[in-house]
Amino acid sequence: MRSLRARAFVATSVVLVLTIAAACSSGGGPSGDRTVTLVTHDSFAASKSVLQAFTRETGWKVRVLKNGDAGAALNQVILTKDAPLGDAMFGVDNTFLSRALDAHVFDRYRAPGLDHVTPALRLDRTDHATPIDFGDVCVNIDEQFFASRFGHGEIPQTLEDLTNPSYKNLLVVENPATSSTGLAFVAATVAHFGDGWLGYWDKLRANGVLVVDGWEQAYNGEFSGAAEHKGTRPIVVSYASSPPAEVYFAKPVPTTAPTASLDRTCFRQVEFAGVLRGAKHPDGARKLIDFMLTRTFQRDVPLQMFVYPAVAGTPLPPVFTTFSRVSAHPFTLSPSRIGRDRSRWIDEWTRHVLR
Amino acid sequence: VSSRRATGRVALAAIPLAFLAVFFVWPVGAILARGLWHHGSFDTSAFGTVVDDPGLAHVVRFTLWESTLSTLLTLAVGLPATAVLSRARFRGRSLVRALLVVPFVLPTIVVATAFRSLGVERSLGAILLAHCFFNVAVVVRVVGTAWEALDPRAEEAARMLGAGPVRGWWNVTLPALRSTIATAASIVFLFSFTSFGVILVLGGPRFATLETEIYRFTAELLDLRTAAVLSAVQLVAVVTAMSVAGLAARRSRGLHPLTAGSRPARRPTRARTRILGLTAMLPALALVTVPVIELGRAAFAHGAEGFGRLGTTPVGLPSSPLRAILVSLQIAIVATLLATTLGLMLATAISRGRSRLTRVAELLVVLPLGVSAVTVGFGFLIVFDHPPIDLRTAWVIVPIAHALVALPFVVRTAAPIMAAVDPHVRDAATMLGASPRRVWMEIDRRAVLRAAGVAAGFAFAISLGEFGATLFIVRPETTTVPVMIYRLLGRPGAANLDLAMALTVVLMVLTAATALAGDLLGTRRATVV
Numbered sequence: 031m032r033s034l035r036a037r038a039f040v041a042t043s044v045v046l047v048l049t050i051a052a053a054c055s056s057g058g059g060p061s062g063d064r065t066v067t068l069v070t071h072d073s074f075a076a077s078k079s080v081l082q083a084f085t086r087e088t089g090w091k092v093r094v095l096k097n098g099d100a101g102a103a104l105n106q107v108i109l110t111k112d113a114p115l116g117d118a119m120f121g122v123d124n125t126f127l128s129r130a131l132d133a134h135v136f137d138r139y140r141a142p143g144l145d146h147v148t149p150a151l152r153l154d155r156t157d158h159a160t161p162i163d164f165g166d167v168c169v170n171i172d173e174q175f176f177a178s179r180f181g182h183g184e185i186p187q188t189l190e191d192l193t194n195p196s197y198k199n200l201l202v203v204e205n206p207a208t209s210s211t212g213l214a215f216v217a218a219t220v221a222h223f224g225d226g227w228l229g230y231w232d233k234l235r236a237n238g239v240l241v242v243d244g245w246e247q248a249y250n251g252e253f254s255g256a257a258e259h260k261g262t263r264p265i266v267v268s269y270a271s272s273p274p275a276e277v278y279f280a281k282p283v284p285t286t287a288p289t290a291s292l293d294r295t296c297f298r299q300v301e302f303a304g305v306l307r308g309a310k311h312p313d314g315a316r317k318l319i320d321f322m323l324t325r326t327f328q329r330d331v332p333l334q335m336f337v338y339p340a341v342a343g344t345p346l347p348p349v350f351t352t353f354s355r356v357s358a359h360p361f362t363l364s365p366s367r368i369g370r371d372r373s374r375w376i377d378e379w380t381r382h383v384l385r
Numbered sequence: 386v387s388s389r390r391a392t393g394r395v396a397l398a399a400i401p402l403a404f405l406a407v408f409f410v411w412p413v414g415a416i417l418a419r420g421l422w423h424h425g426s427f428d429t430s431a432f433g434t435v436v437d438d439p440g441l442a443h444v445v446r447f448t449l450w451e452s453t454l455s456t457l458l459t460l461a462v463g464l465p466a467t468a469v470l471s472r473a474r475f476r477g478r479s480l481v482r483a484l485l486v487v488p489f490v491l492p493t494i495v496v497a498t499a500f501r502s503l504g505v506e507r508s509l510g511a512i513l514l515a516h517c518f519f520n521v522a523v524v525v526r527v528v529g530t531a532w533e534a535l536d537p538r539a540e541e542a543a544r545m546l547g548a549g550p551v552r553g554w555w556n557v558t559l560p561a562l563r564s565t566i567a568t569a570a571s572i573v574f575l576f577s578f579t580s581f582g583v584i585l586v587l588g589g590p591r592f593a594t595l596e597t598e599i600y601r602f603t604a605e606l607l608d609l610r611t612a613a614v615l616s617a618v619q620l621v622a623v624v625t626a627m628s629v630a631g632l633a634a635r636r637s638r639g640l641h642p643l644t645a646g647s648r649p650a651r652r653p654t655r656a657r658t659r660i661l662g663l664t665a666m667l668p669a670l671a672l673v674t675v676p677v678i679e680l681g682r683a684a685f686a687h688g689a690e691g692f693g694r695l696g697t698t699p700v701g702l703p704s705s706p707l708r709a710i711l712v713s714l715q716i717a718i719v720a721t722l723l724a725t726t727l728g729l730m731l732a733t734a735i736s737r738g739r740s741r742l743t744r745v746a747e748l749l750v751v752l753p754l755g756v757s758a759v760t761v762g763f764g765f766l767i768v769f770d771h772p773p774i775d776l777r778t779a780w781v782i783v784p785i786a787h788a789l790v791a792l793p794f795v796v797r798t799a800a801p802i803m804a805a806v807d808p809h810v811r812d813a814a815t816m817l818g819a820s821p822r823r824v825w826m827e828i829d830r831r832a833v834l835r836a837a838g839v840a841a842g843f844a845f846a847i848s849l850g851e852f853g854a855t856l857f858i859v860r861p862e863t864t865t866v867p868v869m870i871y872r873l874l875g876r877p878g879a880a881n882l883d884l885a886m887a888l889t890v891v892l893m894v895l896t897a898a899t900a901l902a903g904d905l906l907g908t909r910r911a912t913v914v
Binding site: 110 | 502586591763771775857859
């Protein structure tokens with residue numbers, strides 16, 4: 031018994047020492063001088079081959095630091111602006127743009143590729159934030175539900191339709207206080223109804239709208255049209271790119287999308303990148319932002335992050351051209367207006383819809 | 386002798402206290418100051434505007450209400466199971482104990498999904514049930530450790546003298562356990578008080594607690610002023626709760642018939658006893674087993690496909706799940722060593738005598754459980770930002786953060802075990818000429834080893850499962866299993882979901898296996914003693 035325990039002790043110690051040694055050797059991370067650090071949110075994704083192409087072309091390696099959702103990531107950048115965590119930041123959207131600009135977290139930089147970006151997306155006239163991609167937050171519906179229960183033609187089309195009693199208890203939305211998707215939808219109602227937007231939400235509430243905390247719970251947990259469909263509600267606030275995502279990830283690949291996006295209910299989100307003020311490698315950061323506007327990166331964007339490339343004329347993958355459509359008349363609000371009123375909207379919304 | 390002992394006590398406590406000061410008090414203080422300290426003076430008006438808000442009063446009330454109910458429910462479910470597990474010897478006892486620890490490490494988001502797919506609707510009830518699910522392990526472990534070490538002969542004597550089983554328990558065993566029950570209750574209370582994911586996902590947006598509000602004001606709104614006031618309110622509430630628990634624990638001091646070595650539990654022979662025992666364990670067992678089985682079912686829903694892809698790096702993630710498992714184990718080992726060493730030093734100081742310093746230390750060490758992960762995480766970001774200690778991107782910051790969370794458990798479980806060593810025995814040994822080293826080897830060593838075993842098991846599980854603070858300091862190289870699960874769930878596609886569920890099962894098995902191994906090792910050691 032003794033010797034067995036002694037041997038077990040020795041074995042445990044050896045494992046311990048080895049793991050710690052391994053830990054220390056893997057500890058420091060890439061600290062080479064030619065590594066540019068990109069601070070971003072949890073949803074950032076790029077193909078490995080694309081990032082490797084950047085390294086091949088410029089000699090810079092990329093280290094990606096994900097810091098929570100879009101809001102939390104930006105706030106950490108603001109909080110650490112005296113000693114930034116990285117060199118470049120990606121993922122400030124138009125609902126947060128004014129906060130980033132007011133806090134002066136970006137250095138001025140005008141990427142040569144900016145001229146090719148769709149003009150409507152160039153929201154920062156001061157050349158600190160470079161538009162990289164855009165997406166539409168739209169109401170999505172479960173095709174199968176409406177095909178079976180209502181027949182065609184009775185699918186809701188507009189924001190007003192959602193207050194119709196025949197859609198009672200069918201809609202699920204995200205809390206704008208905790209979800210950027212939810213905030214974008216609230217912005218859509220402000221853009222469309224003006225001062226009457228809270229009245230609209232009162233009607234939605236009376237019509238049984240369900241509020242959940244974030245997009246994942248709304249889409250994967252409550253919506254009935256998702257592949258894993260655990261939910262029961264056939265109308266959800268999601269993205270114009272959700273139907274192609276459904277098709278892309280389905281096995282076997284279907285010929286029609288199980289869901290559809292209503293393109294008269296969309297709010298346009300634009301995502302920006304910038305060189306962080308006080309960056310250790312501003313050079314690499316500028317190169318990275320240039321690269322984000324190249325065709326290599328822009329073509330990669332749709333299937334990695336399920337958003338649309340900002341550079342006009344970038345070819346889209348077939349699943350996007352077949353199953354999604356960019357909204358012809360999305361709702362928009364100026365970043366400065368959103369920056370000024372965001373807190374007030376959220377407070378009033380919370381009082382009207384949740385309390 | 387006594388002054389030298391006091392000096393030794395201070396020296397023992399000094400290192401862990403310095404650790405807490407640097408890695409907890411400083412960052413939290415800095416983030417609170419960032420919110421409240423303007424142009425050289427404190428912005429006291431912030432308190433006025435926030436405290437006057439009727440919404441806040443509501444939030445505070447609900448937080449207290451929810452955590453009190455959660456604590457009571459967890460005790461009601463956990464204590465009967467603890468009684469059986471510490472007093473009865475039966476086949477599969479270690480397995481049951483290991484199973485009950487599993488929830489402790491599970492990411493809330495995954496558990497919430499399991500609860501939802503079991504048909505639990507968003508409500509206060511769902512919140513309580515989930516808190517009970519997560520924390521039943523705290524009761525079983527903390528109270529069970531003391532209960533096993535309790536000499537059953539006192540209660541048996543009472544029974545012999547004519548007391549019924551309930552009276553015997555109530556008058557003899559309960560008073561002896563009161564301090565550990567108070568400890569367990571206070572830890573459960575803190576976990577429920579600062580719970581985040583459960584409130585958001587299983588409560589829904591209608592429910593707001595201090596913790597969710599602090600997160601919202603800090604991470605989403607960057608309103609550090611309001612967040613600081615809320616954090617101050619949270620701290621006051623936590624310190625009050627801890628003081629109440631401390632009072633309850635102190636009152637029972639001296640009634641401690643703990644023996645250094647635990648007596649082996651008995652094998653129940655009568656059928657009635659067996660059925661009674663099973664019934665007592667049933668609520669805890671059902672509560673833990675049902676969601677765990679549901680998680681297993683979800684992982685195997687599409688065959689074992691997810692398990693086959695554990696070795697490959699998924700799109701959009703920095704490393705493979707297999708790599709995350711390795712990283713988690715490495716971090717857990719370092720965190721365990723750190724927490725156990727520092728915790729035992731502090732526990733020794735506390736168990737050897739009561740001075741103002743040790744009392745402050747006892748309270749201070751629990752505070753990391755009562756402060757928001759976001760407050761600590763953001764504090765780390767603004768404090769450790771200059772070389773030579775730019776720890777924000779250093780590997781070691783993750784085990785340090787985990788050790789902060791584990792430290793209260795280590796101290797709180799180890800202190801009673803070490804206090805069980807009668808100081809007179811130690812004095813007698815010294816008197817008879819034993820060197821301090823010899824005294825330690827002959828008298829303290831066993832108690833310390835036992836305490837270290839229990840505490841290390843706890844620290845390991847905490848590190849494996851820690852998520853809230855990790856998310857703020859995680860780097861691509863330090864992606865742990867819970868963070869990886871969270872990231873996978875955030876990516877579109879059923880394949881990522883399968884992988885996340887497979888990884889959850891691996892985490893469950895890993896936890897159960899370590900708990901089982903620790904348990905078997907501990908029992909063996911106990912019989913040797």
